[in-house]
Amino acid sequence: MGALLELRSQFRNLQWFGEINHKGFVKITKKLDKKVPDLVTQGPYIDTKVKVKPFAKQANTTRLLDEINKWMSVLSEAQTFDDTMSEHSTRSLGRASAKGMLSLPQAQLDALDQAVRNDDVPALEAGLKTSNVIEEGAQPLMLGLLQRSISSRSKTCLAFLLSNLKSLDEPDDINARNCIHRLVIHIGRTKSVPEGEQDSKSRPVPAGSQFSNKHLEPGLATSKAPKSLNQKESLLLTKDDEAVQLFIFLLEQLRPEQRVALKSRDSFGRMPLHYAAQFGIVVVCQIIMSKMQQWDQFHVKDGIDTPEWQDNDGYAPLHLSVVGGHPLTTQALLQGENWEGSSPYKAEIRKSISKSGAVLAIATKSNYSVIVQLLIDAGVDINWRDKTDETALHVAARFGHEECARIILKGTADQKADLEATESTYSWTPLHVAAVDGKYNVAELLVEAGADITRLDSSGWTAREHAALRGHMDIARLLETNDVEIESPPTRPVDTLQPTPSDMSSIGERRSNGNGINNGSRAPDAAIKSFGHRYLTNESLVLVSLGSMDMRKNIEPVSLDRVPLTEAHNTQLDTALSIVVSATGASGEPTIIDLPVHDSIATEPVVFTTTDAGKVKLLFDIVPTYSGNDKHKVGRAVALLSSVRQSLGSSRMNLQGDVCVPIMSSSFDVIGTVNFNFLVITPFHHPNMEITSRQTYWKKLESTMVIGHRGLGKNLTSNRSLQLGENTLPSFIAAANLGAQYVEFDVQLTKDHVPVIYHDFLVSETGIDAPVHTLTLEQFLHINPDKNRDSKQQSRKKPAPTGEPGDFRARSNSLTPKRSQSMGFAGSGPDELDERMKHTKDFKDKGFKGNTRGNFIQAPFATLEELFRELPQETGFNIEMKYPMLHESEEHEMDTYAVELNSFCDTVLSKVYDLAGERHIIFSSFNPDICLCLSYKQPSIPILFLTDAGCCEVCDIRASSLQEAIRFARRWNLLGIVAAAEPFVNSPRLIKIVKENGIVCFSYGTLNNDPEMVRRQVKQGIDAVIVDSVLAIRKGLTSGETPTEPVNGENGTNGTLKPDHELKEKLDELTINGGGP
Incomplete structure (x- = not known):
């Protein structure tokens, strides 16, 4: 069956070859006719030059394929036959050759077959004499009966037939195997499978075939998962097993001229020992080696893996044992080669055997640590390199096999692993590979062993930078160094690190084995996104x-x-x-x-x-x-x-x-x-949506923008002074009055689809874990009411007094009334609120809630419309669209549903286009689908993709790393990314990677509250940093000194950073309100 399957596969390849070639000629001649209008070439050429060729005629190939399928169908039906006498071994061992039986009457054949089954030598001998077979020396018939004797466990008949056979060679066997080959394969197939998993209807297939005993592997399974280590070798067979006893009996009955069959090779170039090693039958390997030693056939002076022991594919029995994951068999073979004593000369020869080094890499890839130890102890070249110059240590680093890496690093007294060996594609060392693939344990071992953490690859990048780019921040922190040279540009000129699009760059690969699409070629700095990109109108x-x-x-x-x-x-x-x-x-x-x-x-x-x-x-x-x-x-x-x-x-x-x-x-x-x-992204329409500018989103500034986080800064209990409540109208107004051109806030939708300003997914102030989208606007605002708003709704006869907390527009920079608002209440309000929230998830996790009385200067919840109406037009909005991703809903123990994506975006866009006027707007979101929707729904407001860049666990691959964020923003034409600051602080040169992809680069996070950390990013040209302490950062960067922690009034003015000079272009010259991503 296996031979037919492979034959069919080859015929199919021939058929496809013919079809593809025929199609190629048709297309080429069609193009020729188009290029030369007056010349008609295709028809005559195809008819006279192509169709007459054998490859263009599919009839013969189709007929042969049908014939093969017919044979396979017959064999499939024959599997229902149950030969209980032979314990289905006649099927597993293959049918006996019938060539010599064709001249005998059927009655005689049946008599001979019955005699063999009954192990009746006199009847067998009489039948053979009657047919004059022995005298005529009918080898094929005798070999067929010998095979039947082995199948039937008829030892006396087996001995009788061997005594009358001159040779065990079977020229007409399709695989050129003899009975010893087939018996070893039979033992391997029936005894290497646990009881209960044997398939009584399975057919034998060629060793090395892609087909298993039971099934064909689908065409998509081109690479199978590594097999697990064989832990049952010692339990499979002993010398007392019936099949092993039969094998021993067969070998002992061989006459001297027949013993050559033990080292004869089949059509795959394999001896019986190859198959015993492949199936991991230790006892059979030991028996074969013992007999070969006795018969002077076991010449292993140079090792058991030398070319004279290799099959047509270059595999010796040792290699097949390793590939199969058989540690005891591997050990037995290595011990067997030393039956005449060990020799250091043998280890030296083994280092030069390429296939042995290859199986060391295979054992490492499969995580066979026991076998890796055996091979290294046996002297296999520990630094053997494959066609890409990778060593076994590279393989261990790629797959994160810690124990194998530890064994390789330990080495032996005679050889040690080369920690700085580089592969040929990107000059990556094992440490680079571990960093790229995120294998922390192996990276740690390599660092402890003394690997050079500052080594550059062929593109000029360190292992630390590769790890930080791909979101493996644990490795990036491990490799962090105080060496300032690493933070500077590469030793080569910068332009040499910007290859042409046809060149390959190591920074673009997702994984070390190159499975990802190579988007590594970085174009030089491109003009940032132009206005009026393609967006949905009707479809x-x-x-x-x-x-x-x-x-x-x-x-x-x-x-x-x-x-x-x-x-x-x-x-x-x-x-x-x-x-x-x-x-x-x-x-x-x-x-x-x-x-x-x-x-x-x-x-x-x-x-x-x-x-x-x-x-x-x-x-x-x-x-x-x-x-x-x-x-x-x-x-x-x-x-x-x-x-x-x-x-x-x-x-x-x-x-x-x-x-x-x-x-x-x-x-x-x-x-x-x-x-x-x-x-599904639906179109969005609004009368105010138009493209009003020919400029680009972003004008290059000579300095970095500093943007306040959630107004005057994120609420933290660690601050020594009170803060204005985050994401509140007073916080945004205070920032605007202090000269801010930008405020950043989070927008969510209520149950009745009204955009409100709120950061957390859960509104803990209710006393329960209530998502924002489960509350109506009235319910949401009532949780933290605005007395001024309520009084205006009840009576519009007179405005609020000038000194009242609600009159924020009339106040300037004075924060005193706001401070008195939070501290001037009576009763035990804060205690009551804490008591109400103490069982909610947010409160349990953080111990506080932003914008709550007693902890911060509390202000009422706000809607998006209020911000548009209350803040001056010159204050730009960075609107973060707060929409949960699956892992966030699971993390917050929310139901895994939300407002429909298109409804969410359309509602916010409608409000923005209703009220934006000339205000500068930027959208941003951590949710990639939100960014996609916003990009395709409108052409005039830029979009930034927010990403944790590997600093937090996420499930969406697009949000998993800085590399994926760059790919996403560039593919979908977004303005840029806003990434967590840690990768940029750890590896500042990554900022150049972002900008060289033609997108803008922002960063956020608590690290941005340290002027030194910001200075690292500014040095590499970051476009903007989002911080909680804007004035502190500005002062630290302009003076070069680290200031003391500011008080609340200084903690959050928004503005443009001025390191040593005035900006040549003010932020209000940024035409952010026009153009699309």
């Missing part, structure tokens, strides 16, 4: 992403079931496959993606447009990759966008966006699943 956008955005889920985008051998004759799932993503009811070209998909497929959606998303049907077709015709579909999955997700109402949506649909074959069998997610 909706449908973005379809294969796989899951949730990094916690280990699911394949396309999963195909394994194919039973009974169905092997009528399946194409064992071929190279692709998936075609298309849609009905929508516009957009079908996208063909080869399987298995690459790592970054989840962040590269397929795009469709439609006028009615409810009528869209997504089609996922599985097709052979090289069929040359999309009509040859293996299976199809269909998803109806209107019903594939559970509906939560017109204005609510589930945050869990992953969808799984079954793949149906042409016979309506389920053959697998497709996992995907999708996002």
